[in-house]
Amino acid sequence: MTLIPRMTTGTLMNRILLIAAAVLTVLMSGCTTLQSGTSDDDFNADNTYEKIGTVEEKAVNWNWFFSPGEAERTNRLEENARKKAEAEYGKDIILRTESVSGSWNPASLLMLFSTLGYVEDAEISISVWKKRPEPEPAAADIHYGIRYVVIPEEDYTTPSEFMIVEYRTREQLEDELYEQLEQGKFSEEDLEKRQARLPETGRVFITLGREDISNAISRWFTFTCTYGDETVFRKTGTEDIPYVYGTDRLWWNDKSYDINLDWDGELVLTAEDSYQHKTYNFRIVRERYIIEE
Numbered sequence: 001m002t003l004i005p006r007m008t009t010g011t012l013m014n015r016i017l018l019i020a021a022a023v024l025t026v027l028m029s030g031c032t033t034l035q036s037g038t039s040d041d042d043f044n045a046d047n048t049y050e051k052i053g054t055v056e057e058k059a060v061n062w063n064w065f066f067s068p069g070e071a072e073r074t075n076r077l078e079e080n081a082r083k084k085a086e087a088e089y090g091k092d093i094i095l096r097t098e099s100v101s102g103s104w105n106p107a108s109l110l111m112l113f114s115t116l117g118y119v120e121d122a123e124i125s126i127s128v129w130k131k132r133p134e135p136e137p138a139a140a141d142i143h144y145g146i147r148y149v150v151i152p153e154e155d156y157t158t159p160s161e162f163m164i165v166e167y168r169t170r171e172q173l174e175d176e177l178y179e180q181l182e183q184g185k186f187s188e189e190d191l192e193k194r195q196a197r198l199p200e201t202g203r204v205f206i207t208l209g210r211e212d213i214s215n216a217i218s219r220w221f222t223f224t225c226t227y228g229d230e231t232v233f234r235k236t237g238t239e240d241i242p243y244v245y246g247t248d249r250l251w252w253n254d255k256s257y258d259i260n261l262d263w264d265g266e267l268v269l270t271a272e273d274s275y276q277h278k279t280y281n282f283r284i285v286r287e288r289y290i291i292e293e
Helices: 009-029 069-090 106-111 168-180 188-196
Strands: 049-064 094-104 117-131 142-154 161-169 202-210 223-225 229-236 249-261 265-271 276-292
Touching: 009 168, 049 069, 069 117, 142 161, 161 168, 161 223, 161 265, 161 276, 168 188, 168 202, 188 265, 202 223, 223 249, 229 249
Parallel strands: none
Antiparallel strands: 049 117, 094 117, 142 276, 161 202, 202 249, 223 229, 223 265, 265 276
16 A cells, blocks of 8 residues: 655645745736837827827736737727727727736636636726817908999990999099199199099099980989988089980980088989989999908
8 A cells, every 4th residue: 555645734735825926926927018109299299189088998808728819808998998988079089099908816816726817907098189170370461442333223224225323532533633634634733723623522423325316415314312311412414415426326425413421331323314204223332342462
């Protein structure tokens, strides 16, 4: 009979502790940071993105032998973290994996003696970023000018007649005087007299054309200009003679009336033709516009 030496309780416990210590040493040596991102400065050197939050995801991995490897476990953690980030911040974001780590879980003792694997507490930290909005372009300096637009109530031009209204400011009329002076149409001595006859604000020019020369005489017309409830002028034409027979086979005539009123907004001009019993309406509008550079 072969005698087997009796193992004392103390000897058994010592061996268990030694085995446990050896296994723990192996397990703990594998629980290191698996991945970490570069610094924020490196990632966002041109300050294109802004950090809006951080998402952390944890999992307990029972790492049986022949189970998915470390990379696959990390991918699973990242996917879960991505879903959490999108639920909180929306999909228009950029995610950066800052760190992935794993640490030994005491539940590994349940697998210690079966040598089937170990249990790991895995954790991932992901920073959430979004692109900064594009900076607003610097506001350009906007320069405004004032112009005067004449708007007829309808198109008064037909093969047998027309009526055109223009408005020129005192400044425009004065510029025309200097142009005429340069062209030698009058002397410098006459310039001051002509300037004295300029209106305070502007002048309305009315040009009409008629197929019938009799209807082109301005005495058939009464011109009324109003500004709000105020009558600026009311003028009846004279027994003048149409001065041009145009290529359009119409007799032309024109009249002009001064505006000495400081006005803004719009003037209304009405021309009544008692020869044809017709009325022509015009609006003279003062408007601001942007000067194109």
